[in-house]
Amino acid sequence: MRVFPCGGFCGQVNTLFQPDILYAHGQAFASAGLLVDDAGNVVRIVPAPQIPDDAERVPLPGRVLIPAFANAHSHAFQRLFRARAEGRRVGGDTFWTWREQMYRAAAFADPDQMFDIARAVFLEMAQTGIALVGEFHYVHRDRDGRAYSNPNAMADSVLAAARSIGLRITLLRTAYFRAGFGLDPHPGQMRFYEQPDEYLENLAALATQHTSDPFIHIGAAPHSIRAVPLADFRPIVDWCRSTGARPVHLHISEQPAENQACLREFGSTPVTALTDQGMFDAKTTLVHAIHITEDEMARIAHAGATICSCPTTERNLGDGIFPADLAARLGVPIAFGSDSQAQIDPFEDARQLEYHLRLRDRERGILDSASRPGWASDDSIGTALLRSMTANGYRALGVPGGSLAPGEPADFLTLRLDDMALLGTEAASLPEQIVFSASRAAVDQLYVQGRQLVANGLHPDADEIRARYRILQQQFLSHPVQLPIQETI
Numbered sequence: 001m002r003v004f005p006c007g008g009f010c011g012q013v014n015t016l017f018q019p020d021i022l023y024a025h026g027q028a029f030a031s032a033g034l035l036v037d038d039a040g041n042v043v044r045i046v047p048a049p050q051i052p053d054d055a056e057r058v059p060l061p062g063r064v065l066i067p068a069f070a071n072a073h074s075h076a077f078q079r080l081f082r083a084r085a086e087g088r089r090v091g092g093d094t095f096w097t098w099r100e101q102m103y104r105a106a107a108f109a110d111p112d113q114m115f116d117i118a119r120a121v122f123l124e125m126a127q128t129g130i131a132l133v134g135e136f137h138y139v140h141r142d143r144d145g146r147a148y149s150n151p152n153a154m155a156d157s158v159l160a161a162a163r164s165i166g167l168r169i170t171l172l173r174t175a176y177f178r179a180g181f182g183l184d185p186h187p188g189q190m191r192f193y194e195q196p197d198e199y200l201e202n203l204a205a206l207a208t209q210h211t212s213d214p215f216i217h218i219g220a221a222p223h224s225i226r227a228v229p230l231a232d233f234r235p236i237v238d239w240c241r242s243t244g245a246r247p248v249h250l251h252i253s254e255q256p257a258e259n260q261a262c263l264r265e266f267g268s269t270p271v272t273a274l275t276d277q278g279m280f281d282a283k284t285t286l287v288h289a290i291h292i293t294e295d296e297m298a299r300i301a302h303a304g305a306t307i308c309s310c311p312t313t314e315r316n317l318g319d320g321i322f323p324a325d326l327a328a329r330l331g332v333p334i335a336f337g338s339d340s341q342a343q344i345d346p347f348e349d350a351r352q353l354e355y356h357l358r359l360r361d362r363e364r365g366i367l368d369s370a371s372r373p374g375w376a377s378d379d380s381i382g383t384a385l386l387r388s389m390t391a392n393g394y395r396a397l398g399v400p401g402g403s404l405a406p407g408e409p410a411d412f413l414t415l416r417l418d419d420m421a422l423l424g425t426e427a428a429s430l431p432e433q434i435v436f437s438a439s440r441a442a443v444d445q446l447y448v449q450g451r452q453l454v455a456n457g458l459h460p461d462a463d464e465i466r467a468r469y470r471i472l473q474q475q476f477l478s479h480p481v482q483l484p485i486q487e488t489i
């Protein structure tokens with residue numbers, strides 16, 4: 001509490017963050033400040049000559065301040081086998097053989113171990129500048145495939161891990177009902193399967209349990225049309241629409257074989273089958289959407305859905321190249337996800353989205369909407385990709401924020417301008433400097449809801465979390481889960 005110069009008395013003390021360059025709602029400002037109220041929400045951008053004298057000041061010399069990143073698609077447990085399935089002998093040579101290694105990781109953790117894995121993953125995210133994660137969570141049952149006495153025990157561990165770090169989280173509780181069209185249950189998927197009614201009951205219970213925490217949101221994720229047949233989508237989507245327009249995420253068209261199986265079962269591709277049923281709207285996020293046609297992209301645009309691209313994972317898995325130019329032309333928002341945790345690096349995701357297209361077309365500046373007549377926006381390439389790293393992810397996860405507009409939560413990060421990758425950066429070139437040159441080594445601080453989480457690139461609990469993760473990784477490596485390898489879709 002403090003007495004204001006005007007003589008008025010109230011409980012509010014605004015804080016003014018003063019970086020060298022401020023980037024907010026798509027614009028870079030030199031020598032401006034970000035005014036944040038004591039609830040941690042943005043009040044406004046303050047040009048240098050208008051700095052109020054009743055604000056507490058936080059000088060940030062040599063820093064650029066930008067909105068925090070959102071990671072719209074994560075499977076935390078997959079961190080366990082990062083870089084351990086790259087060669088053919090271990091990981092095979094396709095997505096489908098890699099998936100068998102993934103099942104071994106999924107078979108490993110109990111709820112306590114899940115907490116430690118997720119904490120390490122979320123620590124890495126926080127230290128990379130990510131304030132919000134969308135956890136696409138599908139390991140529900142115990143190692144023998146039975147429901148825990150609390151059927152949301154694994155989800156609760158993930159949520160507790162995010163809260164212990166201080167991240168915002170949208171937990172996308174995932175429906176996984178079958179191995180695929182005409183397939184027997186897969187032994188590696190036993191921890192994923194639930195019955196449709198059981199799933200909805202557990203989803204509703206999880207949502208009810210977490211209504212009061214502003215850092216936790218609950219959404220739904222019918223895993224894919226492979227794992228959730230068309231008829232089972234509607235109750236899930238209806239539940240989300242009837243309980244406050246919750247986000248719905250699903251994997252779609254990551255692999256051509258998935259499209260072919262859908263064609264065999266339903267006579268059309270996943271995007272066509274689901275849009276024919278009215279399953280997409282502005283709360284829908286489609287993960288990957290790599291193998292789709294222009295007509296399918298037009299259907300996605302018409303529905304107002306977002307696409308979450310995961311370039312660092314997609315290149316790791318050899319999935320193919322997401323046609324981001326088609327999405328940008330038709331005005332489909334693109335967000336990013338770390339997916340398999342092959343890397344957790346939003347900078348890398350952003351530039352790879354463009355670089356994959358450059359290699360495909362042998363051209364440059366593909367996503368520069370500003371020089372593309374007829375495209376849906378006139379964003380410069382850096383502005384567009386920075387929006388994908390920030391506001392589009394918040395939108396996809398149903399959380400207000402991501403652009404530091406007045407009234408939004410003050411979720412932001414700072415980057416060091418003396419980092420060699422950013423040396424010489426000025427306001428005009430800032431978005432492109434961040435997207436095409438910066439690395440996560442330049443991340444200095446992270447604030448969530450106006451409170452500092454990361455300082456000097458480190459979270460205060462980093463040492464303890466790393467120590468626990470090292471033990472856990474050893475446990476995983478010394479007790480490999482034996483599962484028969486079967487390359488199926």
Ligand SMILES: [Zn+2]
Pocket residue numbers: 073075136251287339340
């Ligand atoms: Zn995924």
